[in-house]
Amino acid sequence: MGEKAARAGVELEIRGKKRLFDIDDPALPDWVAEKALGSDDYPYDKKLSNKEYEQTLKLLQIELVKVQFWLHATGKRVMAVFEGRDAAGKGGAIHATSAYMNPRSARIVALTKPTETERGQWYFQRYVATFPTAGEFVLFDRSWYNRAGVEPVMGFCTPEQYEKFLKEVPRFEKLIAAEGIHFFKFWVNIGREMQLKRFHDRRHDPLKVWKLSPMDVASLNKWDDYTEKRDRMLRETHTQHAPWTVVRGNDKRRARLNIIRHMLKTLDYDGKDEKAIGKVDETILGSGPDFLT
Numbered sequence: 001m002g003e004k005a006a007r008a009g010v011e012l013e014i015r016g017k018k019r020l021f022d023i024d025d026p027a028l029p030d031w032v033a034e035k036a037l038g039s040d041d042y043p044y045d046k047k048l049s050n051k052e053y054e055q056t057l058k059l060l061q062i063e064l065v066k067v068q069f070w071l072h073a074t075g076k077r078v079m080a081v082f083e084g085r086d087a088a089g090k091g092g093a094i095h096a097t098s099a100y101m102n103p104r105s106a107r108i109v110a111l112t113k114p115t116e117t118e119r120g121q122w123y124f125q126r127y128v129a130t131f132p133t134a135g136e137f138v139l140f141d142r143s144w145y146n147r148a149g150v151e152p153v154m155g156f157c158t159p160e161q162y163e164k165f166l167k168e169v170p171r172f173e174k175l176i177a178a179e180g181i182h183f184f185k186f187w188v189n190i191g192r193e194m195q196l197k198r199f200h201d202r203r204h205d206p207l208k209v210w211k212l213s214p215m216d217v218a219s220l221n222k223w224d225d226y227t228e229k230r231d232r233m234l235r236e237t238h239t240q241h242a243p244w245t246v247v248r249g250n251d252k253r254r255a256r257l258n259i260i261r262h263m264l265k266t267l268d269y270d271g272k273d274e275k276a277i278g279k280v281d282e283t284i285l286g287s288g289p290d291f292l293t
Contacts, residue, residue, distance in 0.1 A: 036250070
């Protein structure tokens, strides 16, 4: 598919009906806009107000600064992997988490496609090189889990490489846990109509248009394949030592707040203010593959 397909429009079959989604059309089709927030059985019919979001986020970000002081004092390490479909809101959640943390010890890892040298290495090798040292907080905008979703769906790895990855990754992550790293895995889930809406918004926003790639457009008609790969990944790599936390992301504000709350509640840092953190919304965030059923 690619740029040509984006200009021509993409025919999508959703709930048994074929409809044309023209990503170059500045007017979003009504059927997308009407269903976007409620897709994926989303539990709210309105987004969280921006005022409430900003007030709550500030309190949580103050707690994240406390976490960073605690990491510096103890030498402990934190890493969080953010996965999800294109436009799920991974980058925004990472930015909300790291916005007021000291960049000298809070890093974002967003690797490009592997080089020729890296393709000849052990698959996990280039990721291990970016792991946190003492006192660091590292957030992965996509990770080794590319091999559980994007790569097999788009044909960038062989079936044998895909199967090998699913067998190896639980053992690999057991080593991370044994090393004493506080390790979070987030799958940010969105509905199909919401993904279309966000792609459309990116296409017509001059500040965000760079986020929309030919690969994104090519993925539009592979929704079911991505779903099958997601479900298998969650089943086979959700372990006691490295569990998946699933987040319903149709409302980015609620998703970000609950992701940060989950990390803060899990970490045993000095000066924790439970009242400021608040309660995790269990309709938005849950554990493992069963949360999506």
